[in-house]
Amino acid sequence: MTTTGWTPVEYGRITLLRAANGGGYPYGNSLLLRGSAGTLLVDPSLALVEQAPSADAVFVSHAHEDHLAGAGAFAGPLHVHTADLPAVQDLDVLVAGYGLPEAVTQTTAASLTAEFRLAARPDAVGVPDGHRFDLGDCSATVVHLPGHTGGHSGLLIEPDGFLYIADIDLTGFGPYYGDRVSSLEGFERSIELCGTVDARWFGTFHQKGVVEGVGEFRERLAAYREVIGRRDEALTSFLARPRTLADVVAHRFVYRPHVEAPHVETVEARTAEQHLERLVRLGAVTEREPGRFQAV
Ligand SMILES: [Zn+2]
Structure with missing residues (x-):
């Protein structure tokens, strides 16, 4: 470089x-x-x-x-x-x-x-x-x-x-x-x-x-x-149907779809995990069955 x-x-x-x-x-x-x-x-x-x-x-x-x-x-x-x-x-x-x-x-x-x-x-x-x-x-x-x-x-x-x-x-x-x-x-x-x-x-x-x-x-x-709030909103509307963390990672909430880099999946997963954990704690999302999340 x-x-x-x-x-x-x-x-x-x-x-x-x-x-x-x-x-x-x-x-x-x-x-x-x-x-x-x-x-x-x-x-x-x-x-x-x-x-x-x-x-x-x-x-x-x-x-x-x-x-x-x-x-x-x-x-x-x-x-x-x-x-x-x-x-x-x-x-x-x-x-x-x-x-x-x-x-x-x-x-x-x-x-x-x-x-x-x-x-x-x-x-x-x-x-x-x-x-x-x-x-x-x-x-x-x-x-x-x-x-x-x-x-x-x-x-x-x-x-x-x-x-x-x-x-x-x-x-x-x-x-x-x-x-x-x-x-x-x-x-x-x-x-x-x-x-x-x-x-x-x-x-x-x-x-x-x-x-x-x-x-x-x-x-x-x-x-x-406000970007954090928009990630919450996008995630909640994506969870209108039950989805797994892998579905969320594939959909992307942080990087745009064209971005290709070795760290993208890890960052999407770590970010989504923290939003999901909080949304579940606040009662906005529920874990329908182990590993499948849906908005309430
Ligand atoms: Zn830094």
Whole structure:
């Protein structure tokens, strides 16, 4: 995989390193915080591999390959939330978190080292919610936003008023909670928490980049949250007749039918499973006979 390079965009003391493709996967938009006492690089993407800025330390929002691809260029300490630390320290743990079938797991592991140039970081440091990176005249505080992964975290950068929310990415695709280590309800709580933060800028890792103003942000966050409701509605109407989880996976509720990738079935199944579990719990869907679900 070739790298695309990046261009700097300034927001106060924060520089967004905008990937040349706009930040679509496998690339992303990294952040560089320059304080009077140090420099923190956030989510070093694949776009940084050939032209890396200098930084004293690195913070990675969660253990996914696109957020770690550029980390190899930095010798300084690498921080991640403690819940995602094992996956950064050991690539087998990272790949296992996807919950893919055995054959796909092997090709995924090979792609992480060949295309994303990932290397295990046994030296990585775990940080808890509320951990504060003191950069002198500014600071970045870890905000635990689990759901996408168990340790997924943002950063609140002050006094600039910049909330970085990583893969709560505000895209039309909607929230992604399709890994073994993901949680639909955790993601919903994290979206709610983001909606309570008052900041000037809200930064995402992928295509949407930075949104300015709390009003604009909350509108986009609400539209993003609604994708979860639409998945519930589509699933409920598909279950007008009794169906199995395999039927639901084949019908697709996350990816469009033309999307072909080795992880699609696993993600559809993990996503549907979480929606079904909740709809059954709420009494909107019933398990007619073992493994066959129908809307009530
Ligand atoms: Zn991710």
